[in-house]
Amino acid sequence: MTQSTHPVHAPAGTSSSGKESRRALVSSFLGSTVEYYDFLLYGSAAGLVFPYLFFPETMDPAVGTALSFVILLAGYVARPVGGVLFGHFGDRFGRKNILFITLMMMGLVSVTIGLMPTFDTIGMAAPILLVLLRVIQGLAVGGEWAGATLMAAEHVGEKNRGIAASVAVSGGPAGAVLATLILGLFAGLPRDEFLIWGWRVPFLLSAVLVIIGLYMRYRVTESPEFLKAQAENSAPTGAPILRVLREYPKETVLGILGIAGPLFMQALMGIFMVPHVVSTGAMTQQQALMMLTASNFLHIFTIPFFAWLSDRFGRRPVMLAGAVISVTLVFPMFSLFNSGSFWLIALGFMVGNPIIQASMYGPVGAFLAEKFDTNARYTGVSLTYQVGSVLGAGTAPLMAQWLIALDNGGGTNNIACYFIFLIAIAAVCVFLSKETRKRV
Numbered sequence: 001m002t003q004s005t006h007p008v009h010a011p012a013g014t015s016s017s018g019k020e021s022r023r024a025l026v027s028s029f030l031g032s033t034v035e036y037y038d039f040l041l042y043g044s045a046a047g048l049v050f051p052y053l054f055f056p057e058t059m060d061p062a063v064g065t066a067l068s069f070v071i072l073l074a075g076y077v078a079r080p081v082g083g084v085l086f087g088h089f090g091d092r093f094g095r096k097n098i099l100f101i102t103l104m105m106m107g108l109v110s111v112t113i114g115l116m117p118t119f120d121t122i123g124m125a126a127p128i129l130l131v132l133l134r135v136i137q138g139l140a141v142g143g144e145w146a147g148a149t150l151m152a153a154e155h156v157g158e159k160n161r162g163i164a165a166s167v168a169v170s171g172g173p174a175g176a177v178l179a180t181l182i183l184g185l186f187a188g189l190p191r192d193e194f195l196i197w198g199w200r201v202p203f204l205l206s207a208v209l210v211i212i213g214l215y216m217r218y219r220v221t222e223s224p225e226f227l228k229a230q231a232e233n234s235a236p237t238g239a240p241i242l243r244v245l246r247e248y249p250k251e252t253v254l255g256i257l258g259i260a261g262p263l264f265m266q267a268l269m270g271i272f273m274v275p276h277v278v279s280t281g282a283m284t285q286q287q288a289l290m291m292l293t294a295s296n297f298l299h300i301f302t303i304p305f306f307a308w309l310s311d312r313f314g315r316r317p318v319m320l321a322g323a324v325i326s327v328t329l330v331f332p333m334f335s336l337f338n339s340g341s342f343w344l345i346a347l348g349f350m351v352g353n354p355i356i357q358a359s360m361y362g363p364v365g366a367f368l369a370e371k372f373d374t375n376a377r378y379t380g381v382s383l384t385y386q387v388g389s390v391l392g393a394g395t396a397p398l399m400a401q402w403l404i405a406l407d408n409g410g411g412t413n414n415i416a417c418y419f420i421f422l423i424a425i426a427a428v429c430v431f432l433s434k435e436t437r438k439r440v
Contacts (some may be wrong), residue, residue: 020221024155025167027220028148031103032171033178034213035144038110038206039075039137040172040270041179046072047275047397048187048285049199053118054126065275069397071131072271075138076394082142083382084241090147090378091240094222095154098378099147103217105140107210109133114203145172146381149365154223154374162315162437165365166307173299173353176270178209180296184289229374240379244372248380251371251433255384256391258319258429259368261326261422262361263392264399268415269295269352272400273337282340291349298354306362314437315367316430322359323427327420329356334412360426370436392422 050071051064082102090098113133119126145168153165182205186198244252274288283291310318329351336348364385372380403414 021155021164024220025152025164027216028152028168029171029174030216031099031213032144032148032168033174034206034209035103035106035141035148036172036175037178037209038106038175039141040176041110041183041202041206042075042113042134042137043072043267043271044179044183044274044289045199046271048183049195050130052195054116054130055119057120066398066401067127069271069401071127071134073390073394073398074131075134075141076390078135078138079142079386079389079394080383082139083146083386084142084379085139086143087146087379087382088240090143090150090382091375094226095147095151095378096217096220096222098143099151100214100217102140102143102147103210103213106137106144107206109137109140110203110206110210114200114206142382142386145385146368146378150369150378150381151220151223153366153369154225160311161370162307162311162363162366163304165369166304166362169307169361169365170300170303172266173296173303176296177293177300180270180289180293184286184293187286187289225374240376241383243376244380244383248372248376252380252384254429254433255368255371255380256388258426258433259361259364259385259388260392261419261426262322262357262364263389264396264419264422265326265352265357266361267393267396268400268419269349269357272397273349273352276400276404277337277345280338280340282342282345287342291346294346295349295353298350299358302354302358303362306358306360307366310363310366310437314435315363315370316433316435318363319360319367319430320427322362323423323430325359326356326423330416330419331413334416338412360423367430367433367436371433 046068047065050068051059051061055064055067086098086102113130116129116133117126122129148168148171149165152168153161156164179202182202183199186201187194189198270292274285274292277283277288278285306318306322333348333351333356336344336351339345339348368381368384369377371384399418400415403418404411406414
């Protein structure tokens with residue numbers, strides 16, 4: 001691993017100075033924003049662009065969309081592998097260097113996608129290359145989420161750990177804002193121009209964002225909690241993944257199932273709802289992307305709000321209240337999407353991520369981080385979050401497409417029932433988890 005040029009020393013306590021804490025928060029937020037811009041840009045393009053460019057023209061568009069979602073799922077399947085791989089080195093050698101590597105990987109993949117030849121040029125090599133690039137993206141994101149969240153949470157005191165972790169978590173919707181906003185702007189081009197070159201520009205712009213993110217990550221110092229553990233010579237002798245599975249099996253299972261429901265809603269809103277709304281004729285492609293952009297913008301602020309509540313009242317009470325909110329609002333949300341009214345559909349976007357998803361998701365960073373000790377935390381958080389992502393977010397667009405098809409296109413009630421099922425499981429797992437708000 002490369003070594004930082006900054007001096008490394010063990011801190012006296014487990015939190016940084018105010019200046020270093022702020023730098024860590026900004027670095028985690030910007031790094032996550034760039035990382036998720038790259039990852040979610042693919043999701044936005046999966047239903048709008050790739051079915052027409054990377055598969056045969058004779059293929060049914062619905063089949064092409066399904067195959068694009070399968071490739072999307074491949075990235076999610078790779079995320080737990082990346083989480084374990086990068087988590088191992090993050091628990092051994094520190095958070096900072098790993099985050100530098102994951103961000104570099106994401107940037108290179110996005111630029112490559114932006115330069116890719118289509119099916120008409122290289123035939124079946126096009127979708128195969130897309131699968132390979134998506135898997136590399138998944139590996140990188142697998143190491144990103146936990147690392148960025150821990151860098152933020154471990155630089156502050158325990159009283160503010162929830163909101164600190166949520167700052168990194170908010171980088172996800174911030175990246176989604178950039179992805180949908182920039183893609184939406186280019187979606188206003190004539191369709192032929194958009195499919196020929198317009199969709200590529202957002203992927204190529206990733207290079208600029210990555211340079212900014214890498215600079216910020218270069219300047220941040222290593223996690224004080226990790227340095228303290230190193231100074232105390234408390235590093236485990238075995239592989240961190242084995243320690244997690246041996247010492248934290250209950251925490252791992254409860255963490256995985258506790259977050260699958262909120263992550264399902266996140267992917268449903270970010271990947272499935274835009275093409276679904278466009279197919280009804282109530283919104284144009286560009287309008288739907290702009291509504292999703294506005295939704296994600298609000299999401300940036302509601303995630304820290306619910307995390308702040310968890311710092312005051314506990315992780316469990318806030319997440320259980322979020323489960324009640326989710327179950328109560330999911331059917332009204334789909335009624336708005338099915339209304340055929342532009343403004344009611346727009347309101348549906350504002351209910352989905354900013355309220356339903358954020359109410360359980362806001363405290364997740366601290367909820368997972370506090371389940372594991374420092375020397376197994378990167379691996380433990382990566383494993384729980386990324387497996388939960390596969391079960392929740394990774395399968396969401398395919399499940400939604402299948403559930404819709406059960407009623408000949410009118411099955412949003414089926415999606416709502418499935419979401420309630422996931423939330424019920426999540427609520428049970430949160431209830432069975434220990435309250436960790438005051439854990440030092």
